[in-house]
Amino acid sequence: MAKTLMTGNAAIGEAAIRAGCQSYFGYPITPQNELTEYMAANMSRRPGCSFVQAESEIAAINMVYGASVAGVRTMTSSSSPGISLKQEGISYLAACQLPSVIVNMSRGGPGLGSISAAQSDYFQSTRGGGHGDYRTIVLGPGSVQELADLTHHAFEMTDKYRIPVIILGDGMLGQMMEPVEFRHEAPAIPPVREDALRGATGRPSRFVRTFTSNPPDLEELNWSLFRRYQLLRKQEVMWENYMTDDARLIVTAFGIAARIAKGAIRQARDMGLKIGMFRPITLWPFPGEQLKELSYTTKYFLDFEMNMGQMIEDVKLSLDGRGDVSFHGRPGGVIPTPSEVLRIITRIYHQKGLNK
Amino acid sequence: MKKVFSHPKSLKKAVFHYCPGCGHSIIHRITCEVIDELGIQERVIGVPPPGCSVFAYYYFDVDMVESAHGRGAAVATGIKRAFPESIVFTYQGDGDLAAIGTTETLHAANRGENITAIFINNAVYGMTGGQMAPTTMLGMKTTTSPFGRDGKFEGHPIKMSEILAQVQGSCYVERCAVNSPANIKKTKKAIKKAFQNQIDGKGYSLVEILSPCPTNWKMSPVKSWQWVDDVMAKEFPLGLIKDTTGKKRAD
Numbered sequence: 252m253a254k255t256l257m258t259g260n261a262a263i264g265e266a267a268i269r270a271g272c273q274s275y276f277g278y279p280i281t282p283q284n285e286l287t288e289y290m291a292a293n294m295s296r297r298p299g300c301s302f303v304q305a306e307s308e309i310a311a312i313n314m315v316y317g318a319s320v321a322g323v324r325t326m327t328s329s330s331s332p333g334i335s336l337k338q339e340g341i342s343y344l345a346a347c348q349l350p351s352v353i354v355n356m357s358r359g360g361p362g363l364g365s366i367s368a369a370q371s372d373y374f375q376s377t378r379g380g381g382h383g384d385y386r387t388i389v390l391g392p393g394s395v396q397e398l399a400d401l402t403h404h405a406f407e408m409t410d411k412y413r414i415p416v417i418i419l420g421d422g423m424l425g426q427m428m429e430p431v432e433f434r435h436e437a438p439a440i441p442p443v444r445e446d447a448l449r450g451a452t453g454r455p456s457r458f459v460r461t462f463t464s465n466p467p468d469l470e471e472l473n474w475s476l477f478r479r480y481q482l483l484r485k486q487e488v489m490w491e492n493y494m495t496d497d498a499r500l501i502v503t504a505f506g507i508a509a510r511i512a513k514g515a516i517r518q519a520r521d522m523g524l525k526i527g528m529f530r531p532i533t534l535w536p537f538p539g540e541q542l543k544e545l546s547y548t549t550k551y552f553l554d555f556e557m558n559m560g561q562m563i564e565d566v567k568l569s570l571d572g573r574g575d576v577s578f579h580g581r582p583g584g585v586i587p588t589p590s591e592v593l594r595i596i597t598r599i600y601h602q603k604g605l606n607k
Numbered sequence: 608m609k610k611v612f613s614h615p616k617s618l619k620k621a622v623f624h625y626c627p628g629c630g631h632s633i634i635h636r637i638t639c640e641v642i643d644e645l646g647i648q649e650r651v652i653g654v655p656p657p658g659c660s661v662f663a664y665y666y667f668d669v670d671m672v673e674s675a676h677g678r679g680a681a682v683a684t685g686i687k688r689a690f691p692e693s694i695v696f697t698y699q700g701d702g703d704l705a706a707i708g709t710t711e712t713l714h715a716a717n718r719g720e721n722i723t724a725i726f727i728n729n730a731v732y733g734m735t736g737g738q739m740a741p742t743t744m745l746g747m748k749t750t751t752s753p754f755g756r757d758g759k760f761e762g763h764p765i766k767m768s769e770i771l772a773q774v775q776g777s778c779y780v781e782r783c784a785v786n787s788p789a790n791i792k793k794t795k796k797a798i799k800k801a802f803q804n805q806i807d808g809k810g811y812s813l814v815e816i817l818s819p820c821p822t823n824w825k826m827s828p829v830k831s832w833q834w835v836d837d838v839m840a841k842e843f844p845l846g847l848i849k850d851t852t853g854k855k856r857a858d
Contacts, residue, residue, distance in 0.1 A: 273689065274685070274688060274689050276685065301688035301689060303684065303688060303718070305681065305714075306710050306711065306713075306714035307710060307711075309678070309681070309710075309711075310678070310681040310684075310710065310711050310714065311681075313674065313675065313678040313681035313682050313685065313711070314681050314682070314684050314685035314688070315685060316672075316674075316675075316678075316681075316682050316685060317654075317672070317681065317682040317683060317684060317685020317686040317687075317688075317689065318685040318686065318688065318689035319685075320652075320672045320682070320685070320686055321652075321685070321686045321689035321690040321693070322689070322690070323689045323690070325685070325689065339675055340675065340678070343675050347672075447690075448652050448670040448671075448672055448686070449652075449670070449690050449692075449693060450649050450650040450651060450652060450669075450670055450692075450693055450694075451648065451649055451668070451669060451670050452649040452650070453649075456667075456668050456669050456670050456671070457670060458664035458670065458671040458672065458673070459671075459672040459673065460661075460664060460671075460672070460673040461673060462657065462661050462673060
């Protein structure tokens with residue numbers, strides 16, 4: 252199929268429809284409005300599909316909960332402050348093991364923050380986010396093409412593991428335009444989950460609930476989730492190694508920050524500096540083993556994020572003391588340039604004597 | 608011999624956990640009778656709330672999904688939009704519908720979501736131990752209005768039915784009570800109409816039911832039934848509040 256020039260937000264919408272997403276519930280917030288608008292234009296009158304502009308992010312996530320209960324593929328999107336509001340619903344989705352896709356085109360925080368791209372929701376996304384002992388699958392795309400590909404992947408993963416999937420983008424990824432190719436056609440008959448609640452026709456009635464008055468039942472649910480998390484850690488991690496083979500310094504970065512770092516690394520390579528990059532694509536489960544692997548050939552790491560240092564905790568946990576980890580971060584929605592990152596890379600390279 | 612009374616098919620044969628004199632068990636039963644009479648048991652998806660009726664799925668023999676506190680109308684919206692062939696009802700208390708879930712309720716009604724809401728108003732938070740609800744009567748003492756609810760400090764009882772009747776999308780709003788056999792009969796008729804409206808695709812229907820809570824009101828069941836008439840119904844008058852369906856009651 253030919254490539255189309257699209258914003259990241261619209262690309263997610265198109266990819267979702269092609270993944271058989273039948274319902275979308277949203278609420279306006281910058282910088283993700285193009286996605287809600289794309290869904291309004293392409294889903295609200297589409298036969299068999301539904302689009303609701305909800306009265307709040309809380310309502311939107313609970314509509315997702317209802318649609319997922321009814322067995323259809325469903326999605327919502329928002330940006331940081333709105334994602335905070337959705338956390339109640341995400342906790343319930345996790346508890347009921349209801350497949351669902353939640354897009355966060357994150358922006359600077361805390362509070363209302365700024366509308367510019369930031370990565371300050373890494374902790375919230377990868378540590379569960381709402382109350383209770385649970386995780387979500389978190390995908391960190393780094394280009395418009397990857398937004399489209401990972402959106403399709405998100406729907407497959409959430410159905411397979413029955414764990415909500417967060418697509419953690421940012422305002423820049425969402426609003427920039429790039430050529431994108433869609434690798435899937437929308438299914439003629441969208442999938443409906445077999446265990447959906449669609450009325451007790453020809454079977455006994457059943458219910459979906461989260462509350463129990465018996466703690467051992469809840470403990471068993473937690474164990475069941477935990478076993479699945481272990482499986483995810485083994486089977487579903489995604490990452491990218493970029494020029495790591497001979498690297499003396501490896502930049503760890505995700506999403507748009509990795510994109511910026513790539514520009515810096517290419518320039519550094521032109522200058523003869525041996526720099527590589529490790530980019531986690533699944534932010535949870537974090538590809539810790541794969542990162543640790545690199546510590547056998549490289550000692551120096553530079554963690555670069557558009558926040559004050561959140562993923563660095565996973566980087567350090569994964570390296571388990573084996574690496575020397577520096578950090579550079581720009582919080583608040585400030586977009587660093589490749590030349591800024593190059594300056595940091597060059598400084599560390601020389602400070603650590605890697606040029607010798 | 609003609610059979611005139613039996614256990615509703617849609618009501619599981621379980622013993623209710625509700626307190627003596629509580630209105631929930633009556634409302635459960637008559638709702639199940641309505642579901643049977645309309646022949647919709649296999650299409651119904653119920654949405655009970657946190658609160659005393661959180662275990663409604665132990666009693667209703669229909670598909671059910673527990674919603675987060677106050678989010679019933681949003682969850683019902685999601686179900687109904689995703690699967691319009693279903694008959695979706697929410698079962699919500701006063702804290703759920705009139706406090707934490709006001710927004711979801713009002714906007715579901717305003718969108719004219721084709722769902723049925725059964726709103727139990729017992730003037731207190733029951734399951735959490737009798738705290739003040741948005742519908743608590745003026746002067747009424749609860750654990751969080753220990754000096755008696757005073758409008759100046761704690762605000763006034765909120766009349767959700769009247770508010771919901773104001774929006775275009777609601778087609779039917781009626782306030783009933785379950786404190787006497789006559790009122791129970793009226794309540795059942797209202798619930799039946801609220802479900803029939805959904806079958807006919809009319810939009811948002813709500814039946815508010817004044818329901819005794821003897822435990823938290825600290826009254827005997829008999830006294831609490833009188834209190835509904837003598838005090839609650841003065842603040843929350845019984846009767847039809849809105850009906851744009853142009854139809855008489857389903858019976």
